[in-house]
Amino acid sequence: MSLFEYTLKELQEKLHNKEISVTDLVEESYKRIDEVDEEIQAFITLNKEAAMTKAAELDAERGTAAEKLFGLPIGVKDNIVTKGLRTTAGSQILSNLNDPLYDATVVNKLNDAKSVTIGKLNMDEFAMGSSNENSSYAAVRNPWNTDYVPGGSSGGSAAAVAAGEVPYSLGSDTGGSIRQPAAYCGVVGLKPTYGRVSRFGLVAFASSLDQIGPITRNVEDNAFLLETIAGHDKMDSTSANVEVPSYTESLTGDVKGLKIAVPKEYLAEGVAPEVKEAVQSALKEYEKMGATWEEVSLPHSKYALSTYYLLSSSEASANLARFDGVRYGKRAEDAESMLDMFKRSRAEGFGDEVKRRIMLGTFALSSGYYDAYYKKAQQVRTLIKNDFEKVFEDYDVIVGPTTPTPAFKVGDKVDDPMTMYANDILTIPVNLAGVPGISIPCGFSSEGLPIGLQIIGKHFDEGTVYRAAHAFEQATDYHTQRPSLGGARS
């Protein structure tokens, strides 16, 4: 049995009792990467030498209680800046950014908690994508069946955890980029409330939507990791000055009296029958545990996709203006002029999806179109946000599927942007409203692919989301099932 079958707290106990060493854990991680990552392609850059050195150093000391992740090996999505460790955001334009100058605030927090960074995880370029096929390095494969996509954009973060390469990882979520791959890979992924986790050092995609969050094998680990990385940061003025509660203490197993809302739009046409069935049996499970549920409406759900693509692309067109070949990153050779250098560096450095979104955003923000597209989308965002607020007046959580279908095959949707975008139809509204949402395993398709249950909470009420997720996990065994990848694993 792999050491990573244990929860993070169990691993810490074993470290504390000297049953295992930090070096054992870090070696286990690299051994598994050697076994499976040629097939899975979850990592863009490994940090092996530094990680082994750090493991040896940690083995020579004893962790304190404040060092919550002492010796635990983690993978970090490659759009989170790591000092001295290559950070590419999945893009060729940053392929030579081998020596970043500083650590993101979340990485500082991981380092303070004494975790060990194993490497940087593969992703769709600049987090734009739902299948990882937009990575300019390699398309990540789903550990449950490598003919299928792992989801995106945090596909590497979810696949690495599902494949047992690391016990936990960090991803980022702008329109579903943590929850959708977590659903496709059968792991637990949470997008925290907007402002819950500092984004200082996250390569910005859409600043009014982006959040960093944890991907783990179970809910307890997820809560444990969030309480380590959450909190106000003076380096990120959009991080909220709201106290971070103990999320692990909210895992009581008790959901008696919990009021669940089930939006009819989330079980409508377009949602696969086996996904609906999995969600309906989850609701029965909640009934058995003493929770109640009722059907509600989020009437503006069908406008979320349009709203999202206009707003996120507009913000991206501004955020990605910084990649110009001047201060860092790749520069086109033999440019005739400054302008030629900008244009060719960006044309050579960005992939098609990134270019498409930059152009869409530039168009939506341009003179004559601003009111019709950008401002209109901001107004519809208000209506979507109001839908959620209204439901949360009467209910504790909203429950539905994370995605309309299980994972699709590699290559199936790559030529049609609109079909690809539709994968995120159930996760996007959560980012637009800024509320927290989690995906947990709730079943398997007839093809043996995982299905995700999405639980959405009120602003800053991750505690209730975790409590509901944990109770379901206690009552079921979906989260204990593992892909048979690489053989010799139960």
Add this chain to the structure above:
Amino acid sequence: MSRISKDEVKHVANLARLAITDEEAGTFTKQLDDIITYAEQLNELDTTGVEPTTHVLDLKNVMRKDEPKKWITQDDALKNAPDKQDGQFKVPSILE
């Protein structure tokens, strides 16, 4: 009727500082037109008097004192630069 023409795509690419070929402009025109046409469903909604959301939390401007502090050195700032000279970033000529 198409929402965006090939010439407009070329114009937008120029504004966004992206070099594109004529063939690429053709492909992007079709794809962007599909996306924009789809997004026009928002016009079904009457948003008269609806406040636009720029930020989901009730957060006002966050100010801090303007105090110098140690951050990165000039050498650090230049170490990932594609080209540099005399402690500065070097770029192609901006004058014709």
